[in-house]
Amino acid sequence: DGGITQSPKYLFRKEGQNVTLSCEQNLNHDAMYWYRQDPGQGLRLIYYSQIVNDFQKGDIAEGYSVSREKKESFPLTVTSAQKNPTAFYLCASSPSGAVAKNIQYFGAGTRLSVL
Amino acid sequence: LAKTTQPISMDSYEGQEVNITCSHNNIATNDYITWYQQFPSQGPRFIIQGYKTKVTNEVASLFIPADRKSSTLSLPRVSLSDTAVYYCLVGVDYKLSFGAGTTVTVRA
Numbered sequence: 001d002g003g004i005t006q007s008p009k010y011l012f013r014k015e016g017q018n019v020t021l022s023c024e025q026n027l028n029h030d031a032m033y034w035y036r037q038d039p040g041q042g043l044r045l046i047y048y049s050q051i052v053n054d055f056q057k058g059d060i061a062e063g064y065s066v067s068r069e070k071k072e073s074f075p076l077t078v079t080s081a082q083k084n085p086t087a088f089y090l091c092a093s094s095p096s097g098a099v100a101k102n103i104q105y106f107g108a109g110t111r112l113s114v115l
Numbered sequence: 116l117a118k119t120t121q122p123i124s125m126d127s128y129e130g131q132e133v134n135i136t137c138s139h140n141n142i143a144t145n146d147y148i149t150w151y152q153q154f155p156s157q158g159p160r161f162i163i164q165g166y167k168t169k170v171t172n173e174v175a176s177l178f179i180p181a182d183r184k185s186s187t188l189s190l191p192r193v194s195l196s197d198t199a200v201y202y203c204l205v206g207v208d209y210k211l212s213f214g215a216g217t218t219v220t221v222r223a
Contacts, residue, residue, distance in 0.1 A: 004158075031209060042202065043159070043213035050209060058210065090158045099164070101209055102149045106158025 003027065004107035006091050011112045013078065013085060021076045021110045023091035030096035032074035033104065036060060037088040046089075049074055050096060078112065086114050117142045117205040124218040133190040135217050137203030140184050148179060148186045151202045151213070159202060159213070163188070193221045 007022045025032065031050050035043040035058075045058030049068040063082025068074055074093075078085045088111050092104040120138040127133045139148070147166050151159040163170055165177040165186070176189040190197055200216040 033209075035213070040215075042215045045210055048209050056209075088156070092158065099147055099207060102147055102164060102204070102207060102211065103161050104159075104211070106160070109156065109158055111156075 004091055004093055004105055006089075006107035006110050008110060009108065011110055012115050013112060014115050016080045018077055018079050019085075019112070021078070021089055021091075021112070023074045023076065023107060024072055025074075025093040025105075026072060027093055027105060028071070029093035029105070030071070031094045031101055032068065033092040033094075034058075034064070034066065034074070034076045035090040035092065037090060037109075043090060046076065085112055087112060117146055119203050119205050119212075119214060121201075121203050121214070121217045123215065124220070126220050126222065127193055128222050129194055130192050133193050133197070133219055133221075135188045135190075135201055135203070135219070136185055137188070137205075138185045139203070139205045142183050142205055145207055146183075146205050147207050148177065148183075149204045149211070150175070150177065150188050151204065153200045153202065153216070162201075190219075193219075195221050195223060197221050 005024045013019045033048045034046040037043050047066045049055035065077045090109045091107045094101045094104045117139045149164040150162045153159040163177045170177045178187045198221045202216040204211045
């Protein structure tokens with residue numbers, strides 16, 4: 001089955017700790033994305049990557065880091081600098097064509113809470 | 116990116132048609148209009164995309180007038196399972212803007 005796999009489903013972070021959220025896709029998509037969603041709100045873009053070994057900051061990149069060493073994988077690290085990390089994190093991927101990139105495929109999400 | 120405005124919420128009953136209108140007055144010539152659906156605690160799901168006139172698929176229809184300053188997503192004969200948040204996005208970009216969306220509640 002093709003799709004986006006996010007893990008873990010739930011994650012707890014202690015004060016001062018860095019945590020990494022996993023995102024893997026087998027859709028052969030060039031572009032991948034990370035979003036944050038707070039309760040009752042829309043999605044906000046954290047980082048996106050158009051191609052392997054390249055990524056750009058989204059609207060709320062501070063306190064987060066990413067890597068794109070493989071086409072299939074786009075892990076997100078929530079660093080200790082992110083003071084309010086509690087949220088629902090969504091990973092997505094899309095083809096890189098002119099219009100096709102508007103059609104993003106999302107994973108099931110990771111819910112991060114602070115202990 | 117073009118700014119979009121859509122109603123915060125809408126109520127409907129099973130079997131009715133639901134129409135959600137999205138305003139996008141500063142849409143650019145190359146922009147496409149894309150709609151997503153999101154259920155609680157799940158990622159958004161692509162519903163439909165269009166450029167002008169009317170687009171229909173097995174889930175919904177999208178109506179876009181000639182001036183393209185608005186668009187209407189039409190959900191025919193909704194059921195309880197159509198209760199969700201619906202997002203209207205405008206642009207052709209890696210940086211799409213998911214606003215607050217429209218919460219559609221379908222009642223029995």
